[in-house]
Amino acid sequence: MDSSEMTNVKDLLMKASMEIAKLASxxxxxxxxxxxxxxxxxxxxxxxxxxxxxxxxxxxxxxxTLGQSPF
Structure with missing residues (x-):
């Protein structure tokens, strides 16, 4: 996974995380x-x-964010 793919995944995960937090609230x-x-x-x-x-x-x-692939 290259740097731009990691950034895209991170951005999508951040959006998902915010929506899940709103749902929990x-x-x-x-x-x-x-x-x-x-x-x-x-x-x-x-x-x-x-x-x-x-x-x-x-x-x-x-x-x-640390540049490590979690997959």
């Missing part, structure tokens, strides 16, 4: 506003999954 608002315990549990799981995925993407971005 939106889901968190639903958790706060929903009084149904089953819904709360589902939303909490989705927020946790989104945050974990966000962290994984950030790790890939860090490697690409």
């Amino acid at each position: 939106s889901l968190d608002h639903y958790v706060q506003d929903d009084n149904n315990p089953e819904h709360k549990k589902l939303f909490e799981e989705q927020v946790r999954d989104a945050n974990e995925f966000h962290a994984d993407i950030d790790d890939l971005i860090a490697l690409l």
Whole structure:
């Protein structure tokens, strides 16, 4: 993977990471506003999954920023 490909992948991952963070934030608002315990549990799981995925993407971005291929 050359430098320009790594930059393109990094840019796409950064966009994805920001969108996932927005999604996690939106889901968190639903958790706060929903009084149904089953819904709360589902939303909490989705927020946790989104945050974990966000962290994984950030790790890939860090490697690409350092010029290392994560693949």
